[in-house]
Amino acid sequence: MFYSSRLSIRTVQYCSRIRMSSPYFSSRSKTSSSSADPRSSSPTAGGGGGGGIRRLKSRMVKEVKEGVKKEEEKNMVKEEKEEYGVSNNSSQGSLLLHSSTEMKEEQRDGPTSLKSQRTQRRGHIKVEYEEEGPGIKKNKWEPPDWRRQLSFIREMRSGRDAPVDYMGADKCYDSQASPEVVRYQVLVSLMLSSQTKDQVTSAAMTRLRKHGLSIESILRTDDDRLGKLIYPVGFWKTKVKYIKKATEMIQQEFGGDIPNTVEGLVRLPGVGPKMAHLAMAIAWNQVSGIGVDTHVHRISNRLGWTRSKTKNPEETRKALEDWLPRDLWQEINLLLVGFGQQVCLPVGPLCSTCLNQHSCPSAHLTSPKKRPKPGSSHLPENPKIKPENSSRQIKEEPVNVPLGSSRSQRRGFKDDMEAPVQRKELKEELIEEEEGNSKRKTRGRAVKEVKEEEKVEPVSSCPRLRRRAHNR
Structure with a gap:
């Protein structure tokens, strides 16, 4: 206790x-169950229990x-x-x-x-769940049905007969020159191609190669001579200055060879992101980005290959690189440029001949209002010609008249095909018109003479002037 x-x-x-x-407690419980009085235990048991x-x-x-x-x-x-x-x-x-x-x-x-x-x-x-590492994949936006549209463009470009296919920057250099000269010629051709058709760029590059297109020869050539060689490319005076300054930088800072990075190429005067990426692909055989010019910019927006409408080629390049697989970056420029030169024209695209006319969101919205030129491969088989609005009503027969001919040619063509009676009627009508015109002229002259004769001087209040007028 x-x-x-x-x-x-x-x-x-x-x-x-x-x-x-x-x-102890188990034995205690047994003794308590056996005897009702706990004090009846023996002292020996109590001593052992203690x-x-x-x-x-x-x-x-x-x-x-x-x-x-x-x-x-x-x-x-x-x-x-x-x-x-x-x-x-x-x-x-x-x-x-x-x-x-x-x-x-x-x-x-x-x-x-x-x-x-x-x-x-x-x-x-x-x-680990809260961390956002590079391994976490996000669902990227892709334009709907873009693979099918690309396959149709490849099918339409299977002939490879666009101007860019045989007069582009990859065709304008001298293949027998040294690698450094070839790369420099590729860069010059890209600088000349800005705001210029491939035909004009190819002719200018031919004249430059005959003159000598290398870093040393360009540095020895004065500005007037260089301007005459590249004329009539777009902005030729500005391009002369850019070519001379870029050539000096290549000679002094890059050891006589063009830079092998996009950052170095963009440092050169007159070289933008489009030229830099194309130069990396053609000259250095490295894919660094998509070369977006006016054709790629226009077609990408028409097909809906950008999430929203882009305002310039640089925005289009970033939008395309976000979702387009990298293995298509080099091919897409050549495909879309040739497609834009032949079918998806800047003004009056030929949507009726395009295989993507049913999936393109811009199809038939900017189609040409005028008929194609004569000799074009996209002429309809049976053209419907509306009769011209004229005062003469002449019976017309269904004749295949050339669309591009002038009015006088069409009139002569009809005269040859019509019956002699109709030709006589036409001549008589023309003679009547000429006689009517001559009568109108003579009538006009007679009216003028009568008016001049009827003219009377105003009566003066002075008597002396009145006497003079009376004597006349």
Whole structure:
């Protein structure tokens, strides 16, 4: 009793929760069940029971101390879990601290270590989910049915008979020259092709090659002579200055060879992103980007290959590079440029002959109002000609008249095909018109003469002037 009174209230409460499974309590329960009065036990049994009670109490004290320690450790673990949940996005040092404490707990008891492992695993998964690395794929925008449209363009360009196919920048250099000279000639041809047709650029490059198209020869040539050689390319005076300045930079800063990067090419005067990417593809055989000129810019917007309407070729280039596969970057320029020169023209595109007329959102919106020129391969088989508005009503027969002929030619063509009676009627009508015109002229002259004769000077109030007029 004295020993138990010194126990704290906390230990007593804990003891009440402990399951008493010792042999003493089991024997005590047996004796209590056998005899109703507990005081009827023998003194020998009471002496033996006293020793067992001391051992039991000492054991209970140890168990209480261990239980208190476990409760304190559990409370610490709960506090650490709460701190870990609040600071889930903290630094790596805090994560290492939690892991070290959990490893210590794992050595002490099993169940807490399992909980710590689960919480650590959940936190690690959450960190990986929140991070946005390059491995996460996003759904990129693509124009609908673009592969089918591209296959149709390839089919229409299968002949490779557009001007860019035999007069482009990849056909204007001297194949027998050194690699440095070939690359320089490719760059010059690209500079001349800006705002210029391929036919004019090819003729200018032919004259330059005859004169000598290398860095040394261009530096020795004066501006007047160079201007005469490249005339009549667009903005030829400005291009003369750009060619001379770019040649000097290549000689001084790049060691006599054109730059092998887009950044270096754009530094040259008169060289833009389109020329730089094309020069990298043709001269250095490297795909660095899509060369977008006016044809690629126009056709991409007509086909709906950009998410929104672009205002300039540079915006179109960025829009195409966002979704177009990289293996098509070099091919797309040559395809669309030739397609724009033959079918998808800037003014009056030939939508009726295009294979994409049913899928193109701009089809038949800008079709030509006038008929194609004579000799064009896109003429309709049976053209319908409307009769001209004229004062003469002449019976017309269905005759295949050339569309591009003038009015006088069409009239002569009809005269040859009509009957002689109709030709006489036509001549008589023409003669009557001429006679009517002559009569009108004579009548007009007679009226003028009569008016002049009828003119009378106003009567003056002065008598002297009246006498003079009377004498006249």
